[in-house]
Amino acid sequence: MKPITVLITLLISSIGFAQDNSEKIVDVAYDACDCIGNIERTLNTEEKSEEIKTCITSANMAWQMSKTMAEMSQKVSDTLGQLEDFSKIDSLIIPSDDLNIIVTDSDYEEIEAYLLETCGEMEAVYFSENQTTENSYSDKEKAMEHYNQGLVAFDNQDYKKAMTLYKKAVKEDKTFAFAWDNLGRTYRELGDYKEAIKCYKKSLRIDPKGGMPLMNIAVAYGFLEQFDKAKKAYRQYGKVFENDPETYFGLGRIYALDSDFENALDNMMQAYLLYQEINSPYKKDAETFIAILYQELEKQGKTAAFNRIAKKYKIQILED
Structure with missing residues (x-):
């Protein structure tokens, strides 16, 4: 590289x-x-x-x-x-x-x-789901009707209405994975992270490789400050979606929230390189986070650790 x-x-x-x-x-x-x-x-x-x-x-x-x-x-x-x-x-x-x-x-x-x-x-x-499986959508007309109406309500930021509609969708079809995913997203928007996690788990029982619930369950654990569970969830996402920069960005963010800035930097630099490789606009977020981590490590007198990790990933740090 x-x-x-x-x-x-x-x-x-x-x-x-x-x-x-x-x-x-x-x-x-x-x-x-x-x-x-x-x-x-x-x-x-x-x-x-x-x-x-x-x-x-x-x-x-x-x-x-x-x-x-x-x-x-x-x-x-x-x-x-x-x-x-x-x-x-x-x-x-x-x-x-x-x-x-x-x-x-x-x-x-x-x-x-x-x-x-x-x-x-x-x-x-x-960040939209780009893979579908047999249970991603429902073959039941009423379930799809409620689901599509829920999407409209969600886009209009009417989250309570969206929640009601998604609940109706999964009542019609309990194996409707995307409806469970979006019900979880809605609970997340409403700040009810525990209910969001329940919905993501139901979706993952239907489809263990669902990208949206794998990612969002990690985010929800982060909001609840259950950092070990969040890290585990991001690693599970990484097993399913290899070399996805979101795995490392998410881990970097969680390690930082857990005040482990060296591991945060290690993961964030991996995210940056992967974003760079696919020319993602989100490399800018990784750059900004790396700068924040530099400042945190500098406060702790650990600039040597920063330079060591940068060298590990062949990232040259030039200072004026």
Whole structure:
């Protein structure tokens, strides 16, 4: 694996990222988010990352082209405004000192970071269940009707209504895995993590390899500060979904909450490299977390441990 250069000084300055509210960042992110919402959710994680990148790049290029055309139009208008008699003009040359160059990755990182903070569609697409099994959906019409209505209510953040509808769905079909998954998500949104865990366990009894319940049961244990159970759940997720960066990001986060910053860093660096490998937008989150862990270890006088772990993963840390 090639060494990855991480500039700690830049990482630290990115903590508490202040939203760049410039016209370009907001406009491009708005269009990119709309595009991201249309990405097929059955794609795998790497394919989703590529589609997200395409959405950002396309929106970025479109904005630059629109800006260029608007500037040219203004120059034409200004030039015509200086002419006294249009009838004597056979042709018109508009002088320009600048080449109209479209840079595909211009401000890419800033746009991506803004999307991470503002585009709920990106998270929904990226973390949606992308594998189905025999019991993922129900063959009972009434159960599917309640389930689909529950999805709409959930998207509208009417969680109590969604909970009622998902309960009706699993009453109609007790082996409806996705309904149990989404009932668990709803309980989680309502802050009832114990009930959420019960729902995820019911789903896992139906489908032991379900991505959503495997991941979300770990998150719920984290909220309950049952850190050992959360770690165990993330490791189980990692056994089913090998080399998924979410395993290591989740473990890194739980170890940090448990004040074990060295193990947190070890896992977070693995997450960063895997995010980097698939060009995931969530590598930015891993970078930020690495910076936080650097600060925590520095407070404890353990920068040597930080450098040792960075060397282990061939991550070069350059400080000004």
